[in-house]
Amino acid sequence: MPRSTRRRPGPTHPATEEIDLLDVLHALADPTRMTIVRVLRAEPERACGTFPVDVAPSTLSHHFKVLRESGVITQREEANRRFSALRTADLEHRFPGLLDTVLAAYARTGPGATPDAP
């Protein structure tokens, strides 16, 4: 089989009903991972090397793995690029209101916060 069409096994993801709250809280409790989640909240999908984070590739790879294995994001491969997307609907189904509450709290109090926003 030519190299160009050989497939690595795709990344695995927990089923929605297997997503664990404590894993999700752990995944969100990091500034780099929170940045990734905030970016993905605003667009449907993004290639992994294009996030506005300043960490080494191996560190970034670890962060994506934590986010994926906790059920926060999905990842898929296409043309040698890996795309990530937030599991917004799955998280909302499993933990109603959690993601929006956390992101709103981070927007109000995190780096670059806009505390006067409603």
Added chain:
Amino acid sequence: MPRSTRRRPGPTHPATEEIDLLDVLHALADPTRMTIVRVLRAEPERACGTFPVDVAPSTLSHHFKVLRESGVITQREEANRRFSALRTADLEHRFPGLLDTVLAAYARTGPGATPDAP
């Protein structure tokens, strides 16, 4: 000074405006600490040795420290006992809705979950 009246310095706590969301998420991302928080949600204050958790005293002491230093609980000493209380109002002021959303999600999906509850 007689030993019985000598005071250790009391535990320190972050001010409300210093409570960091990522620290709080990290503090909540552990089953023992989540159990402590759930117990304290239901009563104003509780002595540290009386929580229904099955961990070594040194481990439990670490968990209380993580909860206190993140701003999730306060602790005070009285008559050689240390009492803990949830910073419910401080957390609600800093991160509106967060604690209730997390605890509701854990009640629905965590150990002993009651998924049929509204």
